[in-house]
Amino acid sequence: MVRTKMGSNIDVEICEQTIIHKDVVQKVSKAMSNDEDLENVADLFKIFGDRTRIRLLRALYQSEMCVCDMAYLLDMTQSAISHQLRILKQAKLVKNRKEGKVVYYSLADQHVMQILVQAYDHIKE
Amino acid sequence: MVRTKMGSNIDVEICEQTIIHKDVVQKVSKAMSNDEDLENVADLFKIFGDRTRIRLLRALYQSEMCVCDMAYLLDMTQSAISHQLRILKQAKLVKNRKEGKVVYYSLADQHVMQILVQAYDHIKE
DNA sequence: CTTTCATTTGAATAGTTGCTCATATATTTC
DNA sequence: GAAATATATGAGCAACTATTCAAATGAAAG
Incomplete structure (x- = not known):
């Protein structure tokens, strides 16, 4: 729901393999794990x-x-x-x-x- | 929206080929022709x-x-x-x-x- | 019991789809 | 310009799906 501004969230300069914005991914991942069955x-x-x-x-x-x-x-x-x-x-x-x-x-x-x-x-x- | 009772609507005793309830089909057909794009x-x-x-x-x-x-x-x-x-x-x-x-x-x-x-x-x- | 008829079911087929792999594009950095 | 990187793209493939066709059920009527 809260839209974060991307430009200020780049905390990993060079991506190790595929991930660039570690914090965003973690935040979204946490939010999505709550109610799994939405995917059904x-x-x-x-x-x-x-x-x-x-x-x-x-x-x-x-x-x-x-x-x-x-x-x-x-x-x-x-x-x-x-x-x-x-x-x-x-x-x-x-x-x-x-x-x-x-x-x-x-x-x-x-x-x-x-x-x-x-x-x-x-x-x- | 209006649910018609089926038992009283059989106006075609023996179906010519496939249709049994002519009036119901006509009514529904008319209602469905209004907004075609619902199907999209x-x-x-x-x-x-x-x-x-x-x-x-x-x-x-x-x-x-x-x-x-x-x-x-x-x-x-x-x-x-x-x-x-x-x-x-x-x-x-x-x-x-x-x-x-x-x-x-x-x-x-x-x-x-x-x-x-x-x-x-x-x-x- | 046989026939008729509305519906169901299963196999087969043609069409669609989501992913992978390889490659192309575009942008930054050296 | 060359290398690195993020993304896009196209061909190919395996899996799925909607329809058709033929046959099976099941119920009513003769």
């Missing part, structure tokens, strides 16, 4: 980082839907949709319920969509 | 969806840093770091300034980190 956020973003899955989440934000409807909506095969829904379900982003032969999917919770919307706002600047 | 969010998330890049952003959130310091901090080669910084810069997530031989990177804006933090909160539930 990458796994969540990896799931968001696919056009098909974003479209699916967005569709389900509007309404609960069955697999074949989503396939029609996105103009993709049922198999492809089913594969992606499996990934979304494993990540606990969607849930499903069965009604006869038809399986209906919906968002696991509303909070998920807030992350998408905020990212959307960021892009529009 | 996937590109932003694709960048967030990498452990190394998340760690870099997190480090730069603490302090401006040069390439070799980041390489030392993350225990990776300078080349690998440089490649990732290039991706982050193309996405306008970081900026850099040159001072002699050394190139210092920093976050392009603070808003970026808010998205990460919110995702982090979501994971912790």
Whole structure:
């Protein structure tokens, strides 16, 4: 959070091998070791980082839907949709319920969509 | 936003090929056609969806840093770091300034980190 | 029981990606 | 100018991923 001025922090004139600003590295290293699991956020973003899955989440934000409807909506095969829904379900982003032969999917919770919307706002600047 | 009850919306008894709930699909399709570019969010998330890049952003959130310091901090080669910084810069997530031989990177804006933090909160539930 | 249909699943494939290695560029110092 | 150093860059490679295709489930209907 505190932005240090670089010009005054060069305490190691010539880097031994790769490190130049020893104090900065130590400070940042200490701050980063506190909550390690922030890095697991990458796994969540990896799931968001696919056009098909974003479209699916967005569709389900509007309404609960069955697999074949989503396939029609996105103009993709049922198999492809089913594969992606499996990934979304494993990540606990969607849930499903069965009604006869038809399986209906919906968002696991509303909070998920807030992350998408905020990212959307960021892009529009 | 409005969750419709599925059981009462089956207006097409037998699906022609793949579509079952015509009205739902039409409604969702209409809602999704409004702001197309929400789907471009996937590109932003694709960048967030990498452990190394998340760690870099997190480090730069603490302090401006040069390439070799980041390489030392993350225990990776300078080349690998440089490649990732290039991706982050193309996405306008970081900026850099040159001072002699050394190139210092920093976050392009603070808003970026808010998205990460919110995702982090979501994971912790 | 057989057929039909919605969905799932696994293997195969084409495309993408993150890293490494070698090399190039740019700047300082001698 | 030559050597040293910080960074950037491009090719190559191994690992991963999204889709397709074929086949398997599982439930309803005849």
